[in-house]
Structures are given as structure tokens and as C-alpha cells.
Amino acid sequence: MSNSTPNRRITRSTPSTIKDLADGLPDTPIKQMRHPSETSPFLPTKLETLLLAIYPVTLVLGSLFSLLAYSTRSATSKYNPIHQSYYPAAGAPSYFATKKNIFNVYFVKKGWFWTTLALAAFVVTHPSLGPSLRPTVTRRRVQAVARWGVATTVWMLVTQWCFGPALVDRNFKLTGGACEIMEDPIKRAEMGRKQEFFTAQACKASGGLWKGGHDISGHVFLLILGSALLGMEILPAILRARGLNEERRVRVGSGKVVKTRSIVDGTVKDTPVPVVLTETEEEYTKLGIKVAVGVVGLSWWMLFMTAAFFHTWFEKFTGFLVAFTAIFLVYFLPRGVPEVRAVLGMPGL
Numbered sequence: 448m449s450n451s452t453p454n455r456r457i458t459r460s461t462p463s464t465i466k467d468l469a470d471g472l473p474d475t476p477i478k479q480m481r482h483p484s485e486t487s488p489f490l491p492t493k494l495e496t497l498l499l500a501i502y503p504v505t506l507v508l509g510s511l512f513s514l515l516a517y518s519t520r521s522a523t524s525k526y527n528p529i530h531q532s533y534y535p536a537a538g539a540p541s542y543f544a545t546k547k548n549i550f551n552v553y554f555v556k557k558g559w560f561w562t563t564l565a566l567a568a569f570v571v572t573h574p575s576l577g578p579s580l581r582p583t584v585t586r587r588r589v590q591a592v593a594r595w596g597v598a599t600t601v602w603m604l605v606t607q608w609c610f611g612p613a614l615v616d617r618n619f620k621l622t623g624g625a626c627e628i629m630e631d632p633i634k635r636a637e638m639g640r641k642q643e644f645f646t647a648q649a650c651k652a653s654g655g656l657w658k659g660g661h662d663i664s665g666h667v668f669l670l671i672l673g674s675a676l677l678g679m680e681i682l683p684a685i686l687r688a689r690g691l692n693e694e695r696r697v698r699v700g701s702g703k704v705v706k707t708r709s710i711v712d713g714t715v716k717d718t719p720v721p722v723v724l725t726e727t728e729e730e731y732t733k734l735g736i737k738v739a740v741g742v743v744g745l746s747w748w749m750l751f752m753t754a755a756f757f758h759t760w761f762e763k764f765t766g767f768l769v770a771f772t773a774i775f776l777v778y779f780l781p782r783g784v785p786e787v788r789a790v791l792g793m794p795g796l
């Protein structure tokens with residue numbers, strides 16, 4: 448008997464995984480199945496990695512710009528670590544290097560409001576989440592609001608209030624920082640009575656200097672978190688509009704890691720039903736995406752400006768780390784933990 452019988456050949460190359468099995472077969476239905484992925488579901492896809500890499504690259508480029516640019520080297524004022532900016536502002540190297548620049552005052556300082564507004568516009572207009580401009584409650588809308596809720600909670604705890612002072616303020620104090628009232632003796636005496644001003648805002652508002660500790664950059668944190676939130680939400684919609692679909696990896700109930708195409712509500716996905724929009728609905732859909740892209744673009748520019756003109760390298764780095772931790776919680780944890788995914792869902796799924 449010859450070894451070359453078809454049966455023998457199959458026995459000798461016994462596949463060890465479903466992937467091997469699918470790869471070794473002709474184009475049968477089993478080959479078309481999505482096979483389990485061996486990569487961690489917690490990791491971003493290639494496109495996501497590329498897009499998320501823009502943040503550290505922006506921070507590094509901004510910091511290098513401030514070292515090398517003629518405008519910063521020739522500025523009449525110097526970087527002052529206590530003010531975390533060029534001081535006095537009149538000699539700053541650029542309009543964007545002053546705290547009172549209009550984009551800082553009305554955009555970044557109200558950054559969570561703009562992020563929320565842009566996300567709300569996308570959620571109520573985009574047909575991938577529910578009927579455009581109709582107040583229908585859909586699972587995808589509820590999950591988008593839940594993701595926003597988690598991100599908002601993190602934003603609040605980090606920058607606004609955490610059962611008292613916000614985490615950035617607590618961290619500042621823990622690392623040896625304090626509020627120093629330099630000029631006004633009355634305020635100084637008042638401060639002695641109250642022991643200390645516990646938040647950066649209260650300290651600065653009383654004319655004090657918030658100094659001595661490690662001040663995580665609130666701007667870096669807010670600009671990265673807000674723009675990544677919008678980016679991660681609209682990315683699947685943008686890809687789909689261009690006929691693309693980069694599959695993400697998710698762990699399903701059985702413990703297997705599969706690609707997103709394999710699951711929708713826990714079942715194998717059918718070909719999506721095309722959504723037919725009226726002309727007006729299409730206009731609003733486009734507007735929703737444009738508003739989000741606009742907020743992301745302006746956030747990127749302000750992040751670059753913060754990197755170039757404000758804070759130390761380390762303060763920017765910790766702002767980036769805290770923002771990425773929040774992004775992980777909202778967008779990557781649900782991919783690997785089905786119970787979390789059941790609540791938060793995933794954009795576009």
C-alpha cells in the first residue's frame with residue numbers, strides 16, 4: 448500500500464489548531480469561518496496602533512520643537528516651572544504659548560463639554576447607532592452613553608472632584624506640593640488659619656503659587672482622552688463608509704478569542720442590512736462626523752501646543768499615561784472581558 452493515498456496524507460499532517468485545519472482545506476465553508484486569534488484581545492488593531500501612536504509622537508515632537516525652534520530660543524521670557532508656562536506672558540514665543548489664548552479659554556478649559564457635544568451629535572445622527580435624529584432608544588446608543596459615562600467619571604475623578612480634591616491635586620500634594628501665598632500678607636495669614644488650599648484652582652484663585660509637587664498635565668490628559676474617545680467611536684463608521692472594516696479581536700463566552708466579524712450579539716453575523724437614508728438624514732450624518740473630526744483636530748493642535756509650550760516632559764508623560772489607562776478601560780477591557788462588553792459594548796458592533 449502506498450503512503451500517497453489521500454487518507455495517509457491527511458493523517459500525517461494532522462492539524463493542531465482550527466486555523467491549521469482551515470488553512471489546509473480548499474475553499475470550503477470551514478475555511479470561510481473566522482478562526483480563533485492567538486493575539487491578545489486587549490491589544491489594538493494595526494490601524495488603532497497607528498492612530499494612538501499619534502499621541503506620544505505629538506508629545507515628543509512638541510517638546511523637541513520647544514527645544515529647537517527659533518521662536519522659543521529667542522523669546523524674551525523663559526519657561527517658568529511654577530507657572531508651567533513662559534512667564535511673563537507678554538514675552539511668550541507665540542500666541543499659543545499664553546494661557547489666555549482664545550482656544551485655551553473657550554475650547555480646552557471647557558473641553559469635556561465640547562467632547563460631550565460632539566459625541567452626542569454623532570450618537571443622535573449616525574444610522575449605525577439608531578434612526579437618525581429620532582429619539583429611539585437602541586442598544587448601541589445606550590452602550591455609547593455608557594462608555595461616555597465611564598470616561599466622564601474618570602475625567603471627573605482625575606480633574607474635578609474625587610470625594611474631595613481631584614486626583615491630580617491629591618497627587619500633587621502627595622509628591623510634596625503645596626500652595627504658597629507669596630505676595631499678600633493677609634491672604635498668607637488666612638491660609639495659615641485654614642492650613643492650606645487643597646486644590647490648584649482654589650490656590651491660584653487666591654493668588655497663591657501651587658508649587659513643589661508633581662503636577663500631572665490636566666491638558667494632556669483631557670485632550671488625549673476626549674479626542675481618543677471621539678476617534679474610537681467614529682472610526683468604525685468612517686471605515687464602513689469607505690467599504691473597509693478592520694476586525695478587532697474579542698474574547699467570547701467560551702474563552703476563545705475571535706475576530707469581531709464572527710460575533711454580533713453573540714451570534715454569527717449576517718451581511719449587514721444597508722441603511723437607506725433620506726437626503727436630510729445623510730446631511731446630518733455627515734455633519735455629526737464633521738463636528739467630531741473638527742473637535743479631534745482642534746484637540747490635536749492644542750495637544751501639540753501644550754507639548755511645545757507648557758509643562759515638563761515628565762508631567763506630560765504622566766498626563767498621557769492616565770489618559771491611556773482610561774482609554775484602555777473604556778475601549779480595550781470590554782474586548783477581553785465579555786461581562787464588561789455586555790454593558791459597555793464596542794463601537795460599531
Ligand SMILES: CCCCCCCC/C=C\CCCCCCCC(=O)SCCNC(=O)CCNC(=O)[C@H](O)C(C)(C)COP(=O)(O)O
Nearest residue numbers: 555556557558559560563566567570592595606665666669
Ligand atoms: C453620548 C453622550 C450623551 C450625553 C448624554 C447626557 C445628556 C446631556 C444633555 C445635553 C448635552 C449637553 C450638556 C453636556 C454636559 C456635559 C457635562 C460637562 O462636561 S460640563 C463641564 C464642562 N467643563 C469642562 O469641560 C471643564 C474642562 N476642564 C478641565 O477638565 C480642566 O480645567 C483641565 C483638565 C483643562 C485642566 O485645568 P487647569 O485649570 O488645571 O488648567
Ligand SMILES: Nc1ncnc2c1ncn2[C@@H]1O[C@H](COP(=O)(O)O)[C@@H](OP(=O)(O)O)[C@H]1O
Nearest residue numbers: 531545546551663664665666667749752753757
Ligand atoms: N495649550 C495650552 N494653551 C494655553 N494654556 C495651556 C495650554 N496647556 C496648558 N496650559 C496652561 O498651563 C497650566 C497647566 O495646565 P494643565 O495642568 O491643565 O496641563 C494651566 O494654567 P492655569 O491653571 O493657570 O490656567 C493651563 O491653562
